[in-house]
Amino acid sequence: MAKKVTMQAIADYLNISKNSVSQALSGKPGVSEETRKVIKEAADKLGYQYRTAGKNLSTERKNIGLIASDFAFSHRQFFGEIYLSTEKEATKRGMDLTIQSISSRLKDEMILPSFIENKSVDGLLILSHISTDYINKIISTGIPTVLIDHHDPIIQADAILTNNRFGAYTAVNHLIELGHQSIGFIGDITFSPSYQERWEGYKLALRKNGIEPAKEWMFLDAKEEESSIGSFIDGLNESPTAWFCVNDGLGFLISSKLQQKGIKIPDQASVVSFDNGQLSQLSTPKITTMGIDLALYGKKAVEQLSWRMENKEEPITELLLPATLIKRESTAKAPHASLAGNSH
Structure with a gap:
């Protein structure tokens, strides 16, 4: 019975490394097309049995x-x-x-x-x-x-x-359909392209509905920390009736802070977030969010x-x-104008 030809035998025959032979015969990068051709010709000449006999190299396990x-x-x-x-x-x-x-x-x-x-x-x-x-x-x-x-x-x-743009647009449009005209934005738009795009979707929804975004209600470098959100909310002269947050962590923090200030959710303020993570489900009330598959x-x-x-x-x-809108208890019809301001 003829002795089985190994990759090492081909390497020795051509005076090259076994690794080069392996790369050439498995179709992997790392060797030039000329070298690959020489190695294959030598393999055929020596009678090398391909593991994937009868199949193309593209069917090799990747x-x-x-x-x-x-x-x-x-x-x-x-x-x-x-x-x-x-x-x-x-x-x-x-x-x-x-x-x-x-x-x-x-x-x-x-x-x-x-x-x-x-x-x-x-x-x-x-x-x-x-x-x-x-x-x-x-x-x-x-x-x-x-x-x-x-x-x-x-x-x-x-x-x-x-x-992200269309997802945020859907979320903010949901708030507008509920009658909200003053809608805030919370997120650090420099943190990732996703958050920048969600801000763009927020602005698009407002402008398509003839609402001019208000700078004082956009917290564009928001940190996901209680103190950061607290300082921003406390510094507002007037609160919007709804908030769009770029993720569930910020949605959770906004919801908590507003309730600490005596603002009822969703009766006096609605909150929508993004991602459908645990915090949107653990929050009281549960937060309307954009779900991602x-x-x-x-x-x-x-x-x-x-x-x-x-x-x-x-x-x-x-x-x-x-992204899909998941409606929960944190969004409701916009309150009357008399409830739009801070509770203090």
Whole structure:
């Protein structure tokens, strides 16, 4: 019986490394097309048995990576659900998934994980933001990359995003339909593109309904802290009858602060937030919010990455997933004008 030809035998025959042979025969990047052709010819000549005999190289099991900052991974309810759906979809497609958290040190020193540095993955998912320079360094490796819940004008990569503008528009329009004309905004618009876009959606809804946004009711650098929200509310001469908050944490804090001041929710003030996280459900009353299908995020990200790995030269694509209005007890018809001001 003929002796089985190994990758090492091909490497010895051509006087090159076994790793180069492996990359060439598995269709992975890292070797030039000329070298790949020479290696394949040598493999055929020596009688090498391909593991995927009778199949195209594209049917080889793919390895993909998923990375996120320590900060993103700490938000388990939101990003944890996206990660789980990513894992489920990868498994369904017969892919192996490697995960790594990126610490502040790795980010600041621009150190890439070894599986990216040595290109042992066929594609990569980046969950949320790390830093623009860090993400661009990854993209410069040539590994097909898809961003999840983040994008930037100077990052050239596919992205799976929430339709933040239209989501915020829907939320604020809901308040306007209830008769609210004075609507405040709470959020740090410099924190992420999502919050900036939600602010734009808020302004769009007001202007489409002939309402001029009032600067004194827009808290554009709001920190998710009780003291920050408290100081802002206490400093207002007059309160709006409704608030739109860029996330549930801020919605929870606004709702709590207004009630401490004796303003009844929703009788005297309505509150809408975004994300449908635990805080919107734990708040008393429960907060009307914009729900995001987190499982769909992971599914679409793996779907897009699979396509991108096969279509590397196609134009960059951004996919916007819808947000859905979930009506709860924190929103009601606008009170009479006499109730619009502070209770003091």
